[in-house]
Amino acid sequence: MSTPFSQRELRDAFGLFATGVTVVTAVRPDGEPVGVTANSFSSVSLQPPLLLWCLAAGSGSVGAFAPGAPFAVHILSHQQRELALHFARRSAEKFEVDRHWRSRPHPPQLADSLCRFDCSVHAVHEGGDHLIVVGEVLAIARVPGAPLAFHAGRFGTFSADRDVGPVDVWHDLQDQWY
Numbered sequence: 772m773s774t775p776f777s778q779r780e781l782r783d784a785f786g787l788f789a790t791g792v793t794v795v796t797a798v799r800p801d802g803e804p805v806g807v808t809a810n811s812f813s814s815v816s817l818q819p820p821l822l823l824w825c826l827a828a829g830s831g832s833v834g835a836f837a838p839g840a841p842f843a844v845h846i847l848s849h850q851q852r853e854l855a856l857h858f859a860r861r862s863a864e865k866f867e868v869d870r871h872w873r874s875r876p877h878p879p880q881l882a883d884s885l886c887r888f889d890c891s892v893h894a895v896h897e898g899g900d901h902l903i904v905v906g907e908v909l910a911i912a913r914v915p916g917a918p919l920a921f922h923a924g925r926f927g928t929f930s931a932d933r934d935v936g937p938v939d940v941w942h943d944l945q946d947q948w949y
């Protein structure tokens with residue numbers, strides 16, 4: 772299909788949407804752990820509790836995300852930039868097993884992430900050159916801290932506007948939406 776923009780232009784435009792950064796971990800059927808840095812994470816539903824992220828269809832990790840398979844989504848803290856880069860590599864050996872995978876045979880759990888969602892694959896949808904992995908959230912583990920953010924190809928963190936004060940914008944607005 773011909774488009775009025777190049778793939779590079781599309782990628783750069785998508786990158787203008789500032790996001791957090793996650794690492795998604797799981798275990799392939801052959802028992803190998805997988806870990807993928809992903810910023811395509813999104814919340815989906817509260818009841819039932821669902822989230823999603825998108826995985827490149829050509830990734831060597833695809834086999835770990837069959838329906839019903841367990842996986843974990845880690846929201847990274849600002850201190851975990853190196854971890855984000857580590858799990859963005861195309862490498863079969865992203866895990867130093869003893870350091871990162873004490874939770875064996877469950878998906879690897881990365882220490883010190885802001886939040887870990889323990890999930891099972893609810894559905895996998897085709898989405899062009901990516902798969903949309905929808906997960907049911909089974910458990911949540913949180914620690915306080917500042918998030919790692921990603922915008923226009925650069926890492927940073929979030930800084931709240933000072934003039935607004937400690938208002939919970941989400942809770943204030945949701946009464947108007949629903």
Ligand SMILES: Cc1cc2nc3c(=O)[nH]c(=O)nc-3n(C[C@H](O)[C@H](O)[C@H](O)COP(=O)(O)O)c2cc1C
Nearest residue numbers: 808809810811825826827830831832858859861862
């Ligand atoms: C900030 C950032 C966000 C990324 N987001 C995604 C994503 O949402 N989905 C994806 O498939 N790859 C994403 N990637 C690339 C993957 O992390 C990388 O291709 C993957 O780790 C390769 O793993 P594999 O060898 O298991 O395929 C991202 C990379 C970075 C640096």
